[in-house]
């Protein structure tokens with residue numbers, strides 16, 4: 001990217017001085033060498049470890065055998081010896097993570113509840129200090145992807161249901177952080193794809209925020225019915241794993257680009273898709289993100305490991321080395337010139353892996369898009385129920401013939417070990433989870 005273009009839109013119009021300062025700092029730091037970023041990140045991590053140890057019951061206990069951490073003494077070995085924090089600990093010992101004494105310098109606190117993809121609620125407390133960084137990073141996201149604050153922004157996602165069971169469309173303005181401007185409208189992801197497309201044609205937005213699986217279905221529907229969304233410039237994804245080949249199909253069918261970010265309520269925004277390379281840039285200024293292999297060592301470029309994440313600014317509820325249970329592949333240095341390290345792929349959760357009898361895990365590489373080419377289907381979901389069985393739930397467009405079933409089986413088998421038997425079930429609908437996430441493969445073997 002040409003550095004002269006990096007302000008988009010012009011940040012001089014941002015009124016909030018505190019956020020503006022962070023935006024400017026982030027605008028500079030993204031171009032720093034990775035060594036400089038890593039050194040400053042380590043300083044912040046040291047400060048944060050000491051802070052968590054001093055101010056929370058959970059970490060004062062967990063880190064009781066450690067002396068005060070310093071830049072010089074905090075080796076990689078010591079970092080890797082700090083046990084991960086798991087979601088179930090956040091759920092069961094929630095108040096032990098919240099700082100003992102609220103420090104007013106960090107602003108008011110807010111409690112958020114997240115249902116999570118498995119439907120178990122989790123409460124997370126954030127303060128204004130951390131939220132300010134989130135706002136600045138949202139600004140960075142739109143700068144990177146050159147959003148125009150005056151244009152229309154639509155989202156299709158899980159919306160709260162009214163008492164009578166209906167979902168109300170939400171209309172508003174000023175969707176762009178800190179800069180007043182364009183209209184925003186939210187629609188429910190639970191309405192059929194045909195209605196979603198009709199609604200989008202009526203609203204005619206420039207940007208659309210939705211889940212990867214929903215975006216994929218929209219692209220397929222518009223292609224099949226030869227429809228267009230004339231104003232649409234970009235689809236923004238969140239909350240789900242990227243669908244393979246989706247960026248190319250968005251360009252080809254709708255003539256729009258694709259953006260994505262990896263974030264969660266617990267850790268904030270961890271990585272953002274580079275507008276130029278298709279790699280995900282780790283948001284190093286605010287997130288200490290580790291990729292750890294099953295032997296406990298750090299994954300190198302091209303290797304896959306578990307994501308272990310520390311948000312470096314939430315002083316209301318520090319969570320150190322959070323095992324979010326997602327996996328990713330470490331990427332190379334990005335060609336765009338930014339020093340922020342990269343992830344090539346974010347693959348999703350361990351429960352989205354196939355589990356073998358010998359204890360090995362495999363990532364199923366099937367693509368619902370390819371299956372669709374073989375047999376027309378609305379939706380598909382694969383669920384591993386035993387070591388040898390995967391149930392294939394299908395919402396077909398037409399009634400499946402025996403020939404269709406054989407063809408589908410053969411296509412799916414190209415991506416699975418042959419000893420797995422595939423049991424095809426025809427269903428009328430595959431609902432999303434409460435959080436809105438759709439998993440195209442899930443392992444339901446309990447020991448996982």
Ligand SMILES: [Zn+2]
Pocket residue numbers: 274275276277279281334335336337338
């Ligand atoms: Zn890049």
